[in-house]
Amino acid sequence: MIVIGMRVKVLKFDDLGNVIGKINDKVCFIEKGLPNEELEIEIIKDKKDYSKAVIKNIVKKNSNRIEPICKYYDKCSGCNLEHASLKLEQEFKINKAIDYFEISPKYYETIDYNYRNKVSLHVKEGNVGYYKEKTHDLIEINYCHLLSNKINLVIELFNKYKDKKFNGEILIRENSKETMVSIIGEYQFLDILKESSIITNLISNGKVIKGNDYFIESINEYKFKVNYNSFFQVNRLGLEKIISILKDFLKDKNLNTILDLYSGTSVLGIIMHEYAKKVISIEENKYATEDAKLNIKLNKIDNLEVINKKVEDCIDNFQDIDLVLVDPARRGLDIKSINYLNKLKSKYLIYISCEMISLKRDLAFLRETYEIKELYLVNMFPRTNKVETICILERID
Numbered sequence: 449m450i451v452i453g454m455r456v457k458v459l460k461f462d463d464l465g466n467v468i469g470k471i472n473d474k475v476c477f478i479e480k481g482l483p484n485e486e487l488e489i490e491i492i493k494d495k496k497d498y499s500k501a502v503i504k505n506i507v508k509k510n511s512n513r514i515e516p517i518c519k520y521y522d523k524c525s526g527c528n529l530e531h532a533s534l535k536l537e538q539e540f541k542i543n544k545a546i547d548y549f550e551i552s553p554k555y556y557e558t559i560d561y562n563y564r565n566k567v568s569l570h571v572k573e574g575n576v577g578y579y580k581e582k583t584h585d586l587i588e589i590n591y592c593h594l595l596s597n598k599i600n601l602v603i604e605l606f607n608k609y610k611d612k613k614f615n616g617e618i619l620i621r622e623n624s625k626e627t628m629v630s631i632i633g634e635y636q637f638l639d640i641l642k643e644s645s646i647i648t649n650l651i652s653n654g655k656v657i658k659g660n661d662y663f664i665e666s667i668n669e670y671k672f673k674v675n676y677n678s679f680f681q682v683n684r685l686g687l688e689k690i691i692s693i694l695k696d697f698l699k700d701k702n703l704n705t706i707l708d709l710y711s712g713t714s715v716l717g718i719i720m721h722e723y724a725k726k727v728i729s730i731e732e733n734k735y736a737t738e739d740a741k742l743n744i745k746l747n748k749i750d751n752l753e754v755i756n757k758k759v760e761d762c763i764d765n766f767q768d769i770d771l772v773l774v775d776p777a778r779r780g781l782d783i784k785s786i787n788y789l790n791k792l793k794s795k796y797l798i799y800i801s802c803e804m805i806s807l808k809r810d811l812a813f814l815r816e817t818y819e820i821k822e823l824y825l826v827n828m829f830p831r832t833n834k835v836e837t838i839c840i841l842e843r844i845d
């Protein structure tokens with residue numbers, strides 16, 4: 449059933465930053481609405497228990513509604529809170545955390561636009577862009593406001609030198625000194641990219657064409673090698689904030705052993721090595737593990753061990769751990785690791801998560817053994833419904 453022009457009063461945000469209204473007692477999820485608005489909507493999906501709708505007309509506006517700056521905002525699903533003021537975005541994220549964890553978080557903003565140092569783009573017949581959520585429909589872009597200016601310059605190059613026969617993927621990453629581009633597929637203007645002063649490192653189908661297949665990041669007094677296949681936080685200011693939260697927590701703790709799980713290139717392990725006799729990092733990605741091993745040498749660290757394994761395949765080898773830090777991918781922890789963390793009973797557990805929904809699910813189990821002491825939100829992904837959550841827990845004695 450398609451219903452056009454139906455009027456609805458919006459009640460509140462849902463968990464994904466859409467809003468919820470009610471039509472004849474049935475819940476309706478409306479994209480890009482805001483709380484307390486009155487909207488004319490078009491139902492695009494009508495199920496037994498709920499419906500989904502898009503806005504046709506705003507009858508009564510929330511005073512925190514702003515004009516989105518992105519020209520692709522209506523069709524692209526890369527960000528979904530550009531129509532809300534930063535204040536309202538902050539309220540949405542804080543209220544969600546309070547609702548999920550029953551504790552008020554401390555909230556830290558970063559910068560609202562041009563913060564991402566990494567992007568993966570799809571290419572179809574030379575056109576560069578994102579896939580619309582849950583589809584393979586390409587939203588062609590020339591500029592994305594979430595990406596750093598350097599990354600946007602590289603996108604401009606691909607659009608200037610469009611190769612109609614090029615179908616594939618482009619990964620662009622940058623730090624303050626280097627810009628790294630990795631291409632999968634056959635792109636005929638590689639020589640132009642190679643000559644470009646914007647690009648320092650160029651990799652085509654795994655082969656280095658210019659520079660290196662990694663860059664070196666500097667954070668505080670440390671240096672980190674990061675391969676183009678290794679994880680690194682996408683928002684530099686956000687990472688610096690996480691580090692300062694960690695350092696602040698650790699400064700008066702006298703710890704023997706820290707487990708740093710899902711450790712990437714061991715950025716956090718290296719930061720934490722100052723506060724314990726021994727740190728053990730565990731990471732499954734072989735490139736990130738190789739980087740981590742080199743980073744230990746680069747920074748002359750002698751109390752950090754790096755293990756290249758899946759956490760769930762080795763977590764039960766550890767005992768007498770004072771602090772466990774987990775920083776898993778969006779899907780969160782597996783049940784075996786959760787059960788072992790409950791058995792391990794470390795004095796402290798720090799859970800860093802970019803997905804509050806999986807964090808909430810995992811904490812429901814972990815709260816058998818640990819209680820939440822502090823909660824921080826670092827707005828690592830402004831203008832989207834995501835936020836980095838740092839949850840500090842202590843064993844219940």
Ligand SMILES: C[S@@+](CC[C@H](N)C(=O)[O-])C[C@H]1O[C@@H](n2cnc3c(N)ncnc32)[C@H](O)[C@@H]1O
Pocket residue numbers: 679680681709710711712713714715716730731732733736757758759760775776777
């Ligand atoms: C969100 S990143 C965190 C990395 C690191 N803590 C940092 O801040 O740079 C998650 C990391 O977990 C790794 N990973 C994913 N699943 C894993 C598993 N089952 N066991 C070990 N590492 C895993 C990924 O390769 C990635 O490097």
